[in-house]
Amino acid sequence: MSGPRAPGFAFKVHATDGHARTGVLTTPHGDVPTPTFMPVGTQGSVKTLTPAEVAATGARIVLGNTYHLWLRPGAELVAELGGLHAFTRWPHAMLTDSGGFQAFSLAERRTLSDDGFVFRSHLDGSRRALTPEEAMRVQGLLGADIAMQLDVCPPGGSSRQEVEKAVRQTTRWAHRCLQSRREDQAVFGIVQGGTFADLRLAHADELGALPFDGLALGGFSVGEPIETMHEVLSQVAHKLDAERPRYLMGVGTPSDLVRAIGAGIDMFDCVLPTRNARNGQALLRTGRIVIKQARYRDDPRPLDPECDCPCCSEGYSRAYLRHLYLAGEILVLRLITAHNLHLYGKLVAEARSAISEGRYAEFAKRWLERAEPD
Numbered sequence: 001m002s003g004p005r006a007p008g009f010a011f012k013v014h015a016t017d018g019h020a021r022t023g024v025l026t027t028p029h030g031d032v033p034t035p036t037f038m039p040v041g042t043q044g045s046v047k048t049l050t051p052a053e054v055a056a057t058g059a060r061i062v063l064g065n066t067y068h069l070w071l072r073p074g075a076e077l078v079a080e081l082g083g084l085h086a087f088t089r090w091p092h093a094m095l096t097d098s099g100g101f102q103a104f105s106l107a108e109r110r111t112l113s114d115d116g117f118v119f120r121s122h123l124d125g126s127r128r129a130l131t132p133e134e135a136m137r138v139q140g141l142l143g144a145d146i147a148m149q150l151d152v153c154p155p156g157g158s159s160r161q162e163v164e165k166a167v168r169q170t171t172r173w174a175h176r177c178l179q180s181r182r183e184d185q186a187v188f189g190i191v192q193g194g195t196f197a198d199l200r201l202a203h204a205d206e207l208g209a210l211p212f213d214g215l216a217l218g219g220f221s222v223g224e225p226i227e228t229m230h231e232v233l234s235q236v237a238h239k240l241d242a243e244r245p246r247y248l249m250g251v252g253t254p255s256d257l258v259r260a261i262g263a264g265i266d267m268f269d270c271v272l273p274t275r276n277a278r279n280g281q282a283l284l285r286t287g288r289i290v291i292k293q294a295r296y297r298d299d300p301r302p303l304d305p306e307c308d309c310p311c312c313s314e315g316y317s318r319a320y321l322r323h324l325y326l327a328g329e330i331l332v333l334r335l336i337t338a339h340n341l342h343l344y345g346k347l348v349a350e351a352r353s354a355i356s357e358g359r360y361a362e363f364a365k366r367w368l369e370r371a372e373p374d
């Protein structure tokens with residue numbers, strides 16, 4: 001089994017350095033240089049930014065949340081208006097999740113059976129059933145370049161037995177998702193297995209034998225110690241089929257990305273840079289700035305003098321940003337969001353260069369030394 005199979009897709013690794021690799025994921029909406037970070041556009045928008053502003057951070061692929069778009073405005077409406085690309089005006093590549101994670105974590109009165117999730121919408125209480133076939137149908141209507149299989153993500157701290165059960169269910173659903181996929185959409189399988197490296201490796205082999213266009217690692221960053229996640233990643237990531245993109249779901253901090261790229265991961269998504277921005281937290285190479293703190297009251301410096309984002313390069317001071325934040329002004333949320341996503345965009349761009357030039361270990365060491373512990 002090798003490489004993506006959906007029409008218009010290809011994945012080429014151009015250079016490797018240790019387990020780290022850099023390449024290009026080709027999609028019907030353009031090339032995505034990897035490693036790549038996908039900003040999260042929960043409701044069809046990366047909160048506070050226009051598509052052009054998101055692209056200016058270096059992002060060439062974003063993630064949309066199927067659960068939210070399915071409930072509102074509805075996948076049929078999005079399809080009627082030309083699909084998620086036309087609807088949102090994002091011109092580059094796009095991936096949607098399966099909706100399973102939100103159905104599990106946000107919905108009310110949810111139950112899990114062999115057939116899928118049954119739950120009540122958190123918006124209007126309506127009864128919904130998310131089966132593997134429905135997850136593929138809804139993602140097909142949304143029409144992103146990449147769809148994700150429906151999986152079972154066991155909560156952090158689950159027993160080995162519970163994790164084994166989730167793995168088996170995820171495999172059964174993998175077959176059903178592939179049978180009901182839209183032929184012109186890429187589909188990624190999701191490897192589960194919690195913090196049990198042997199279960200992860202066995203599941204990676206099992207899903208790797210199926211005609212998925214890429215393989216994801218799900219069920220990380222669900223409450224396990226971060227060191228445990230990195231330990232398991234170091235054993236598992238480079239064992240995922242080298243011919244297909246490897247996607248680590250829902251992770252993480254800049255330091256997590258640096259370490260996971262070193263373990264062999266190509267794709268990431270996380271709400272951290274956008275969500276933290278809206279809480280007034282700016283991420284720096286050397287730590288974080290909580291903008292409401294009194295110490296920035298008269299600080300004339302930009303967030304990060306080394307940063308070339310619109311917020312820092314146009315000279316907005318920490319004192320001004322703090323003032324905007326305390327006054328409840330929307331502009332500060334836009335500026336810090338742009339800054340945080342620029343940091344992620346810059347990080348993956350620098351990682352790609354470092355891998356191409358065979359100096360990734362040095363790059364990672366320097367980054368991790370400068371970063372404050374999270």
Ligand SMILES: [Zn+2]
Nearest residue numbers: 307309312339
């Ligand atoms: Zn900046």
